[in-house]
Amino acid sequence: MFKLYDISTAIRPDMQVWKDNAAVRPTFENTSNHQTGQTYGTRIGIDAHTGTHLDAPLHMLDGGATIDTIPLQDLVGTARVLDLTRVVDAVTAEDLKPHAIQPGEWILLKTRNSFTDRWDDGFVFLRADGAAYLAELGIKGVGTDALGIERSQEGYPTHRTLMRAGVLILEGLRLADVPPGSYFFVLAPLKLEGIEAAPARAFLLGS
Numbered sequence: 001m002f003k004l005y006d007i008s009t010a011i012r013p014d015m016q017v018w019k020d021n022a023a024v025r026p027t028f029e030n031t032s033n034h035q036t037g038q039t040y041g042t043r044i045g046i047d048a049h050t051g052t053h054l055d056a057p058l059h060m061l062d063g064g065a066t067i068d069t070i071p072l073q074d075l076v077g078t079a080r081v082l083d084l085t086r087v088v089d090a091v092t093a094e095d096l097k098p099h100a101i102q103p104g105e106w107i108l109l110k111t112r113n114s115f116t117d118r119w120d121d122g123f124v125f126l127r128a129d130g131a132a133y134l135a136e137l138g139i140k141g142v143g144t145d146a147l148g149i150e151r152s153q154e155g156y157p158t159h160r161t162l163m164r165a166g167v168l169i170l171e172g173l174r175l176a177d178v179p180p181g182s183y184f185f186v187l188a189p190l191k192l193e194g195i196e197a198a199p200a201r202a203f204l205l206g207s
Contacts, residue, residue, distance in 0.1 A: 079185030141168030
């Protein structure tokens with residue numbers, strides 16, 4: 001029997017958003033309801049980087065590929081959850097080296113970020129040297145449990161190093177209840193065209 005872990009953030013108006021910026025909060029507008037004798041309908045407004053979302057190279061690279069060009073086969077396969085909950089500030093290359101990371105894997109970083117639903121200016125991020133290490137190894141993608149994979153780095157070297165190496169970036173995961181280990185991973189971003197990111201549903205299957 002397999003156990004399924006939903007590692008996606010629930011989208012709601014009061015959810016955690018980047019820098020607590022009200023302008024990017026999701027909106028749910030009731031457009032019809034049963035009290036008026038109609039069916040119940042809702043119009044939603046969300047930013048492309050809402051909750052769990054997949055970045056495309058266009059987000060950081062001029063002329064970069066858009067979200068619809070990412071092959072679906074790259075979004076399904078083996079993923080490993082790494083326990084990095086002891087990390088206080090940033091995940092570095094030295095933090096990653098003991099995990100024997102292999103080419104072609106998805107690597108999901110479980111940090112203290114997974115244990116809060118509130119915005120934290122000091123969220124744990126992937127430092128530039130950690131990104132360079134993962135890029136050199138040739139992993140398929142890296143997921144983080146923060147709304148951003150980096151902060152406080154001029155020029156966005158973490159994003160750009162990974163994107164230039166063809167490593168996919170998934171942000172906004174929820175990994176609090178997921179033990180470290182290997183899983184079958186499925187990522188399903190919304191089928192949007194011509195833009196730099198898409199909200200996504202992500203889950204893991206494990207024994």
